[in-house]
Structure formats: structure tokens, C-alpha cells
Amino acid sequence: MSENIGIKDIISEENLVYSKTKLMTDKTLSYCPGCGHGTAHRITMEIVEELGIQADTVGVAPVGCSVLAYEFMNVDMQQAAHGRAPAVATALKRLMPEKYIFTYQGDGDLAAIGTAETIHACNRGENFTIIFVNNGIYGMTGGQMAPTTLPGMKSSTSPFGRDVELMGNPLKITELIAQLPGTHYVTRQAVHTPGNVRKAKKAIRKAFENQTLNKGISFVEIVSNCNSGWKMTPLDANKWMVDNMFPFYPLGDIKVDGEIVNK
Numbered sequence: 001m002s003e004n005i006g007i008k009d010i011i012s013e014e015n016l017v018y019s020k021t022k023l024m025t026d027k028t029l030s031y032c033p034g035c036g037h038g039t040a041h042r043i044t045m046e047i048v049e050e051l052g053i054q055a056d057t058v059g060v061a062p063v064g065c066s067v068l069a070y071e072f073m074n075v076d077m078q079q080a081a082h083g084r085a086p087a088v089a090t091a092l093k094r095l096m097p098e099k100y101i102f103t104y105q106g107d108g109d110l111a112a113i114g115t116a117e118t119i120h121a122c123n124r125g126e127n128f129t130i131i132f133v134n135n136g137i138y139g140m141t142g143g144q145m146a147p148t149t150l151p152g153m154k155s156s157t158s159p160f161g162r163d164v165e166l167m168g169n170p171l172k173i174t175e176l177i178a179q180l181p182g183t184h185y186v187t188r189q190a191v192h193t194p195g196n197v198r199k200a201k202k203a204i205r206k207a208f209e210n211q212t213l214n215k216g217i218s219f220v221e222i223v224s225n226c227n228s229g230w231k232m233t234p235l236d237a238n239k240w241m242v243d244n245m246f247p248f249y250p251l252g253d254i255k256v257d258g259e260i261v262n263k
């Protein structure tokens with residue numbers, strides 16, 4: 001640094017390119033560095049802020065690494081026991097139809113423990129938003145195999161890789177719920193590059209805006225990493241996700257305005 005330039009010259013308003021989202025609290029995130037959960041939280045709260053619906057939004061937190069979402073998101077939140085977030089969200093929306101209701105869930109919570117709640121809420125066509133972070137593993141409890149674990153993928157309970165003969169096939173829950181008439185918007189996104197963050201944010205915006213149409217569930221899957229559970233560096237985990245998760249869980253819209261657009 002030149003003698004004439006001090007830290008105050010650099011940290012100044014006009015040099016600001018990135019700042020904390022207002023609707024995230026000051027609490028330090030509990031996520032591992034490099035995990036996609038933090039970015040997914042941020043864009044969700046940015047949308048709530050941009051739509052000006054902070055006072056009218058209620059989120060439902062799951063079990064899993066995002067169990068503490070209510071500590072980080074500065075909106076009203078309700079915690080739901082194992083996989084029951086869509087059932088709790090159903091009650092919240094029916095009692096307060098004017099509110100924007102969303103669930104925020106991992107794949108162990110949504111596609112294993114809460115499969116029934118997910119399918120039935122989607123089939124009933126409840127009018128709320130589901131944000132589903134699919135990292136192919138149970139992150140919080142030590143990296144066990146989830147329904148979304150890929151064939152051959154190693155986990156703490158499939159240390160030699162998922163053997164579909166023995167452990168069954170992965171569950172593409174997003175494609176499955178897209179078939180249900182109660183879902184209005186179903187999409188799969190990612191948050192590992194700035195371009196993908198922008199697309200995911202657009203999808204979450206649409207998912208929230210759809211609640212004003214009262215047409216059913218908007219479901220945004222975010223394919224993400226679990227660098228700790230996958231036992232990789234964040235960079236390697238993102239590369240592994242692109243090379244292995246995306247071919248199996250392709251990104252893009254699956255159902256828009258109640259019509260399947262990609263089978």
C-alpha cells in the first residue's frame with residue numbers, strides 16, 4: 001500500500017460492491033464455509049426485502065443444518081419437527097391467507113423424513129412456497145445417505161458408494177411432485193456461480209409472487225454442495241456437484257404456470 005493511501009481511503013461508501021442483506025440478522029451463520037445454504041438464505045431474504053413483504057412473511061424452518069434458519073432470517077419463523085414443515089405451512093397459510101408463507105428444507109427433511117407431508121401438501125395444492133436445498137446427503141447428522149444420494153456416491157452409511165441393488169434408486173422428488181396437479185411452479189436451480197445465483201433468485205421471486213395468484217405450490221429446488229459431508233474442499237465440492245449432481249438433477253424449470261415444460 002502506498003504511503004499516501006490509508007485504509008480509510010479504501011473502505012469507503014463509493015468502493016462498496018457487496019454488503020450484508022438487511023433481512024439477515026447479525027448472528028454468525030452456523031454453516032460450513034463454502035456451503036450453499038448461506039447463499040440460499042441470502043437470496044431468499046433479498047427477495048422478501050425487494051418485494052417489501054418482511055412484515056407479511058412467515059418462514060418454516062426444518063430439521064437439518066438449516067434448523068437454525070429462524071436465527072438468521074429476520075422474518076417471523078416457525079420451527080417444524082422432522083419433515084413436518086409443509087404441514088405447518090399449510091396451517092399457517094390457511095389461518096393467514098394474506099401472508100407469504102415459505103418452508104426452507106434440506107433433502108433429508110423434505111424427501112425422506114417428510115416425504116408424505118411434501119407429497120400431500122403439493123397434491124392438495126396449498127398456496128405457499130417450498131425452498132428445497134438438495135445436497136444429496138444428510139449434512140447435519142454426519143453425511144449419511146439420503147434418498148437423493150446418487151448411485152455410486154459415497155456417504156457415511158454407503159462408504160463404498162450407493163449400491164442401487166441394495167439401497168434402492170435415488171428419489172427425484174422434484175420431478176415427482178411436478179406431476180401433481182396441485183403444483184403451479186416447479187424449478188431446479190443452483191447457487192454456485194453469480195449467474196446461477198441470479199437465476200435462482202429470479203425463481204424464488206416468482207415462487208413468492210405466485211402466492212398472490214392462489215394457484216398452488218411453488219417449489220424451488222436448489223442443488224447444492226455439502227463439502228463437509230462429501231469430505232471435499234468447497235471448490236472441489238462445487239466441481240463435483242457440476243460433474244455429478246447436475247447430470248442427474250438437471251437445472252431449469254420443470255413446470256411453469258401449472259404446465260410441465262420439461263419432462
Ligand SMILES: Cc1ncc(C[n+]2csc(CCOP(=O)(O)OP(=O)(O)O)c2C)c(N)n1
Binds near residue numbers: 063138
Ligand atoms: C425421523 C427422523 N430421523 C432422523 C432424524 C435426525 N435428523 C435430524 S437433522 C437430520 C438431517 C437432515 O438432513 P437434510 O435435510 O439433508 O439437511 P442438511 O443438513 O443436509 O442441510 C436428521 C437425519 C430426525 N430428526 N428424524
Ligand code: SF4
Binds near residue numbers: 032034065228229
Ligand atoms: S454439513 Fe454440509 S450442509 Fe451442513 S453446513 Fe456443512 S457443508 Fe452445509
